Amino acid sequence: MKKGLTEIRIGCILTGFIIFLALLSLVYTPYDINQMDTSVRMQAPSLAHLFGTDNMGRDVFSRAITGARFTLMVAICTVAGCTAISSVLGLVSGYVGGIVDEIIMRVIDAINSFPGILIALIIVTVMEHGRYTIIIALCIMFIPSFTRIVRTGTLQYKDAIFVKSNRIFGDSELRLALVHVFPNIFPILLSSVIVGLSNAILAEASMSYLGLGIQPPAPSWGRMLYEAQNIIFTAPWCALAPGLMIVITIVGFNCIGEGVRKRWLT
Amino acid sequence: MRYIIKKIIILILTMLLISLFTFFAFHIIPGDPARLILGTEASEEKVALLRSQLGTDLPLSTQYTRWIGGFVRGNFGNSIRYSMPVSDLMKGRIEVTVLLGLMVIVLVLAIGIPMGVFAAGKKNTIIEQIINFFTMLGISFPGFFLSILFIWIFGLILHLFTPGRYVSYENSWPEFWRFMFFPALAIAVPEIAILTKYVRTAVLDELSEDYVRTAHGKGISFYAILYGHVLKNAIVAIIPLIGMMIGSIFSGSIIVEQVFAIPGIGRLLISSVTGRDFPLTQTLVMYVALVIVVTNFIVDILIQVIDPRIRLQGK
Amino acid sequence: MTDTGAVRSAGTDKTADTARPLLEIRNLTIGIHEGGAVYTAVDGIDYDVHEGEILGVVGESGCGKTVTNLAIMGLLPEVLFIQGGQILYNGQDLAGADEETRRKINGDEFSMIYQEPLTSLNPLIKIGKQVGETLSAHDKCPASEIEGRVIQALADADLAEPEKIADMYPHQLSGGMRQRVMIAMATICRPKLLIADEPTTALDVTVQAQVLRLLKKINRKYGTAIIFISHDLAVINQICDRVIVMYAGKIVETAPTRTILTNPAHEYTKGLIRSIPTMERKGADLPCIPGHVPSTEEKREPCPFADRCPVADRICHEQEPPLKDLGDAHTAFCHYL
Numbered sequence: 001m002k003k004g005l006t007e008i009r010i011g012c013i014l015t016g017f018i019i020f021l022a023l024l025s026l027v028y029t030p031y032d033i034n035q036m037d038t039s040v041r042m043q044a045p046s047l048a049h050l051f052g053t054d055n056m057g058r059d060v061f062s063r064a065i066t067g068a069r070f071t072l073m074v075a076i077c078t079v080a081g082c083t084a085i086s087s088v089l090g091l092v093s094g095y096v097g098g099i100v101d102e103i104i105m106r107v108i109d110a111i112n113s114f115p116g117i118l119i120a121l122i123i124v125t126v127m128e129h130g131r132y133t134i135i136i137a138l139c140i141m142f143i144p145s146f147t148r149i150v151r152t153g154t155l156q157y158k159d160a161i162f163v164k165s166n167r168i169f170g171d172s173e174l175r176l177a178l179v180h181v182f183p184n185i186f187p188i189l190l191s192s193v194i195v196g197l198s199n200a201i202l203a204e205a206s207m208s209y210l211g212l213g214i215q216p217p218a219p220s221w222g223r224m225l226y227e228a229q230n231i232i233f234t235a236p237w238c239a240l241a242p243g244l245m246i247v248i249t250i251v252g253f254n255c256i257g258e259g260v261r262k263r264w265l266t
Numbered sequence: 267m268r269y270i271i272k273k274i275i276i277l278i279l280t281m282l283l284i285s286l287f288t289f290f291a292f293h294i295i296p297g298d299p300a301r302l303i304l305g306t307e308a309s310e311e312k313v314a315l316l317r318s319q320l321g322t323d324l325p326l327s328t329q330y331t332r333w334i335g336g337f338v339r340g341n342f343g344n345s346i347r348y349s350m351p352v353s354d355l356m357k358g359r360i361e362v363t364v365l366l367g368l369m370v371i372v373l374v375l376a377i378g379i380p381m382g383v384f385a386a387g388k389k390n391t392i393i394e395q396i397i398n399f400f401t402m403l404g405i406s407f408p409g410f411f412l413s414i415l416f417i418w419i420f421g422l423i424l425h426l427f428t429p430g431r432y433v434s435y436e437n438s439w440p441e442f443w444r445f446m447f448f449p450a451l452a453i454a455v456p457e458i459a460i461l462t463k464y465v466r467t468a469v470l471d472e473l474s475e476d477y478v479r480t481a482h483g484k485g486i487s488f489y490a491i492l493y494g495h496v497l498k499n500a501i502v503a504i505i506p507l508i509g510m511m512i513g514s515i516f517s518g519s520i521i522v523e524q525v526f527a528i529p530g531i532g533r534l535l536i537s538s539v540t541g542r543d544f545p546l547t548q549t550l551v552m553y554v555a556l557v558i559v560v561t562n563f564i565v566d567i568l569i570q571v572i573d574p575r576i577r578l579q580g581k
Numbered sequence: 582m583t584d585t586g587a588v589r590s591a592g593t594d595k596t597a598d599t600a601r602p603l604l605e606i607r608n609l610t611i612g613i614h615e616g617g618a619v620y621t622a623v624d625g626i627d628y629d630v631h632e633g634e635i636l637g638v639v640g641e642s643g644c645g646k647t648v649t650n651l652a653i654m655g656l657l658p659e660v661l662f663i664q665g666g667q668i669l670y671n672g673q674d675l676a677g678a679d680e681e682t683r684r685k686i687n688g689d690e691f692s693m694i695y696q697e698p699l700t701s702l703n704p705l706i707k708i709g710k711q712v713g714e715t716l717s718a719h720d721k722c723p724a725s726e727i728e729g730r731v732i733q734a735l736a737d738a739d740l741a742e743p744e745k746i747a748d749m750y751p752h753q754l755s756g757g758m759r760q761r762v763m764i765a766m767a768t769i770c771r772p773k774l775l776i777a778d779e780p781t782t783a784l785d786v787t788v789q790a791q792v793l794r795l796l797k798k799i800n801r802k803y804g805t806a807i808i809f810i811s812h813d814l815a816v817i818n819q820i821c822d823r824v825i826v827m828y829a830g831k832i833v834e835t836a837p838t839r840t841i842l843t844n845p846a847h848e849y850t851k852g853l854i855r856s857i858p859t860m861e862r863k864g865a866d867l868p869c870i871p872g873h874v875p876s877t878e879e880k881r882e883p884c885p886f887a888d889r890c891p892v893a894d895r896i897c898h899e900q901e902p903p904l905k906d907l908g909d910a911h912t913a914f915c916h917y918l
Contacts (some may be wrong), residue, residue, distance in 0.1 A: 051471075111287070113562075115513040118554060118555065126291060198406070206410060208410070209408075212540070239411075239414050251402060251403065251405040254402060254405065
């Protein structure tokens, strides 16, 4: 049996399920996500309300799948942005070397010595709270580790035989970096991207829980958990639905990441 | 010794960079921080007053040297929101966060290391699969969700503690620990999962070393080899990880303090961020970053002390 | 292996009259798991080790000499396993022995030293403690006496200032000192058998001679039998009473050391001896055996050496070579003797 395939399969099923729900929310939700109905407050899960209702009578299922969309969007934008910026930084740093490398790596090290959440907190303090701020904040939070990975990969391949031979054929350094070096970093970058997605989801949920991420009335998993906290005893489903969806998504991405690592990196 | 001096220089450089980073993060924002704090409706006089209070009317370099100078002398400036010295606000809260952090570390080490060793001993068995499953779950639970579950299950259903009713250690140590146990556990769970994984890998790596074969050749039993030979080497291999955990334990405690309403540094930091209390946030961020950088420095030195190979190279 | 009786009678001149060998290897076959398939690493070999002798095992790397001896110690790595045959010691078959039986024998009655003394010692434990462990693992003496016996053992291994060395870590010692420590550790319980796996290969030539002298001293003083594994016939010549030549998982020739060097029978042995550099041949091309040892995955001929043998004929590719007794404890497997 091929190594890591089981993990990738399980991961794809779990994340595929969540992505399906998130996409579904674009075209259909059983109820309006902001529709309050005091006659059905804190109802337990039933056929009418799959995941029950919250203390304002809103349908938890509709909100949870819409929240999935918002959270996934933030995570994907974050990782995409961060991968793009880090790839440039890492390639430049590894390829040019010398003083440029030194400066980039020192700054990266300094950012890295903060716990990620502190960076995110600084940024949300000085900018407007909201979806775009959180993307920028998380992006900066993840840039150090991604840059490091790209740089290490660049260093590893820039003097490899096949790169040298193409250099002899007169390929420009830019072409060498983009066509011959960068693609070789893909496998390791791929596994970082997947793990990055799960970290971004965790971070976004945490920030939204603290009220610093996606702002109400837009639903997000983190915010739903915050609102559900005080009614956990009477209406646990309000917390369990978004909480378990977070866990499923993260387990899914981690499984894929683990599988990719086992399959291509060992 | 040269290694330590080099480390100290790097430490000082990092601190300088951190201070610059923190400072400029709060000063390169477009617009006027005083305006941002008071909002667009505030009168011009009020904004001007706050500006001079914050010192933002001075040149940037003066502001920076003033801030750093104060920081070094222990004068952290005043909080806008609470209108009192930041140092007074921090007093009492630092101890709470530090105690919480220590409890987390104890839990992580006391559970993570034995589990990792156990998992290594069960390689290629169904038990290994089960442990893998739980470590995967452990790293996938967000701290705040776990905290809410703990409040619900252990607080509201099993009544092992009273949610929302923090007991200061000044009143009662046992009650304090009783309240703090579940927050600590919530922070610890993902770290335990990570440590278990690392210890398992480290132990398996060590078990394939030549000296283990020698030990078998001497007639030492498997468990004596595991605990007498392998464990020590494996722990040396994971100390850097324990250093890195300090940062994530603090990150965890920022959020968990919020969920359990524990009056620590994390909760103060969040309230300063939501209240846009710039001087307070700036100082807290700087302070926390320093504590983490210094702890990592200490861990680095600790490795030197434990590992005779490095210890003797320095001489 | 058809005629095991001949091997059993093939003792050395020194121990020919002793009734029973210390150790009898009978039809030992060792398999290796590789990528889901099982191959043969050691193919049904027989030999004896007599009390107090130094037995050399020689052959190119990959011919199974280390694996065979790891099997005697029960130290085979996970991928290797005993497929069949017996390892007889005191009337007991060690091939299928449980872990506890092995543990009791290892370090006490059998011991082993290795090629790389640095990695074979635990880097984080002091020398004294590592040497003492052999004693405490077998309850040889009260805890209070261990330290003294460790120091004595280190001194016996010709280490100057044994007290100081006992308090040091492995990386603080030179390669030769580490190997002496290994020897002290392996012989502190006065084992009946010491397996030395290329113990001098990683050492300087001068140190090599000292370590060989030390092994010989231990052999004389305590009557410890030694299996000395080496790819270097020159080293074997310095220390061994009797030699086994192995090739591709099989024994091809067995004889007293002098016979092997002066009158080799098997073509492989002849090739090995020709490739020893000597003063007389200085300047001339050093002869070597063309080809390479077949890897475990490759198909093996009935005579494993057939592909590289200058005198090989069709029969060598079709039939297993018979065991020929050449007299004076000299035996070889070859069709053309």
